[in-house]
Amino acid sequence: MNVSVVGVQWGDEGKGKVVDIYSKDAEVIVRYQGGNNAGHTLVVHGKKTVLHLIPSGVLHPEKICLIGNGVVVDPAVFFEEIDELVEAGILKAKNEDGRLWVSERAHVILPYHCALDQCRETYAGSGKGKIGTTSRGIGPAYEDKVARRGIQVVDLLYPQLLEQKLVRALEEKNTLFQSFFKREPFDVSEMLDYGLKLGERLKPYIKDVRKDLLTAMKQKKPILFEGAQGTLLDVDHGTYPYVTSSTTASGGASPGSGVSPNSFNEIIGITKAYTTRVGTGPFPTEVAGTPDAPAGEQIADLGKEFGATTGRPRRVGWLDLVALKYAVEINGLTGLAFMKVDVMNGLKEVRLCTDYLIKDNKTQDFPSCIDDCESAKPVYETLPGWSDYDASAVHKREDLPQELQDYMKRVEDYVGIPIVLLSTGPGRDETLLFSNPFKVASSKSV
Numbered sequence: 001m002n003v004s005v006v007g008v009q010w011g012d013e014g015k016g017k018v019v020d021i022y023s024k025d026a027e028v029i030v031r032y033q034g035g036n037n038a039g040h041t042l043v044v045h046g047k048k049t050v051l052h053l054i055p056s057g058v059l060h061p062e063k064i065c066l067i068g069n070g071v072v073v074d075p076a077v078f079f080e081e082i083d084e085l086v087e088a089g090i091l092k093a094k095n096e097d098g099r100l101w102v103s104e105r106a107h108v109i110l111p112y113h114c115a116l117d118q119c120r121e122t123y124a125g126s127g128k129g130k131i132g133t134t135s136r137g138i139g140p141a142y143e144d145k146v147a148r149r150g151i152q153v154v155d156l157l158y159p160q161l162l163e164q165k166l167v168r169a170l171e172e173k174n175t176l177f178q179s180f181f182k183r184e185p186f187d188v189s190e191m192l193d194y195g196l197k198l199g200e201r202l203k204p205y206i207k208d209v210r211k212d213l214l215t216a217m218k219q220k221k222p223i224l225f226e227g228a229q230g231t232l233l234d235v236d237h238g239t240y241p242y243v244t245s246s247t248t249a250s251g252g253a254s255p256g257s258g259v260s261p262n263s264f265n266e267i268i269g270i271t272k273a274y275t276t277r278v279g280t281g282p283f284p285t286e287v288a289g290t291p292d293a294p295a296g297e298q299i300a301d302l303g304k305e306f307g308a309t310t311g312r313p314r315r316v317g318w319l320d321l322v323a324l325k326y327a328v329e330i331n332g333l334t335g336l337a338f339m340k341v342d343v344m345n346g347l348k349e350v351r352l353c354t355d356y357l358i359k360d361n362k363t364q365d366f367p368s369c370i371d372d373c374e375s376a377k378p379v380y381e382t383l384p385g386w387s388d389y390d391a392s393a394v395h396k397r398e399d400l401p402q403e404l405q406d407y408m409k410r411v412e413d414y415v416g417i418p419i420v421l422l423s424t425g426p427g428r429d430e431t432l433l434f435s436n437p438f439k440v441a442s443s444k445s446v
């Protein structure tokens with residue numbers, strides 16, 4: 001049984017928590033795109049852990065965690081996380097327990113990628129070209145990969161090859177750094193030394209993880225594919241150019257891990273009960289500057305809406321059903337995980353965006369042109385809010401306040417798929433699992 005989970009908004013939907021919950025039933029958890037631009041916050045037994053690169057399933061002892069070829073890996077960040085997890089007794093040093101593996105083919109983020117990311121954002125200032133990236137070098141590393149001058153994890157074990165590749169990569173970049181960005185160049189021999197040292201430390205973690213996945217599938221082991229970021233940040237289908245540089249939609253799981261496209265039984269989309277976005281770019285249902293701004297403030301405040309990676313405050317708005325339906329279609333979702341409903345407790349009224357008004361035309365189509373997306377005016381349906389309730393007394397859907405049940409039903413009716421998980425707080429126990437994707441008698445047998 002293979003289950004894939006993806007964010008369906010602009011990231012930060014609560015994927016860490018969902019992966020943590022589903023990992024209980026998986027034996028292997030694999031990440032397949034993005035890098036340490038992700039920030040997955042998990043609260044287990046009251047203790048908060050933030051992971052950026054290592055799959056969130058790692059908190060379950062004995063589960064195997066894989067970082068697929070589609071991920072861009074900053075080895076320095078990888079070791080920072082490992083050190084913390086080893087200190088907490090979650091992982092063994094030097095991968096002695098064999099629980100964590102990185103694909104030989106994954107591409108490496110080196111300091112010059114981060115520098116380029118930062119130079120570009122600084123150069124853009126507050127102008128139109130600013131993406132508001134996480135400054136982690138993600139875009140430049142993917143650019144190098146596609147331009148065929150990237151450095152793969154396995155290259156860190158081959159000194160001669162690594163040197164050749166660094167010479168090639170830095171020739172061009174140093175010209176850019178010096179002439180255009182007026183910044184110090186990077187020294188090839190320093191980079192080589194840095195890369196080889198990291199390679200030496202990475203050795204016990206490097207593998208052809210694709211083969212492990214294939215073996216696990218043959219043995220019918222349950223596998224969880226952990227998406228990062230969200231569908232609206234997808235490089236093809238998101239609000240381009242205000243997107244990240246990878247395929248965040250579910251389709252990315254196949255090339256990003258090396259399994260075939262027909263490997264997935266269930267695909268669960270994760271959405272908050274409202275919407276947030278960090279960084280620049282269009283956000284039709286944003287409430288800042290509208291009469292609903294106070295509701296947004298409550299949501300931002302109670303939802304602790306600050307980026308887990310950068311600490312930036314997140315922009316807040318109502319749930320956008322036009323965008324959600326688009327994400328259901330792009331990802332082929334079979335169910336929704338509906339997160340952070342508790343943050344909206346006590347609001348008198350809540351709104352759902354059912355249409356956009358673009359150049360006076362009402363539409364339910366998510367626009368392709370960024371200008372249309374920026375000018376889209378949300379058309380709202382207003383529903384009564386629900387009052388605060390004792391979440392510990394809620395064991396099934398019918399125990400929820402009627403208004404919340406109605407809100408969920410409206411969402412399901414609009415997008416055409418069921419809510420399979422409801423999250424009413426950050427902890428593992430603040431979750432209602434209406435159906436478990438690993439236990440669904442799927443119509444698709446893979």
Ligand code: IMP
Pocket residue numbers: 010011012037038039131132133134135136137138139228229233242243244245278279280
């Ligand atoms: P990059 O991925 O650092 O290049 O950033 C590109 C855009 O994606 C920016 O708007 C970031 O704020 C956004 N982004 C990247 N990763 C995440 C994430 O994990 N959560 C939310 N937004 C993200």
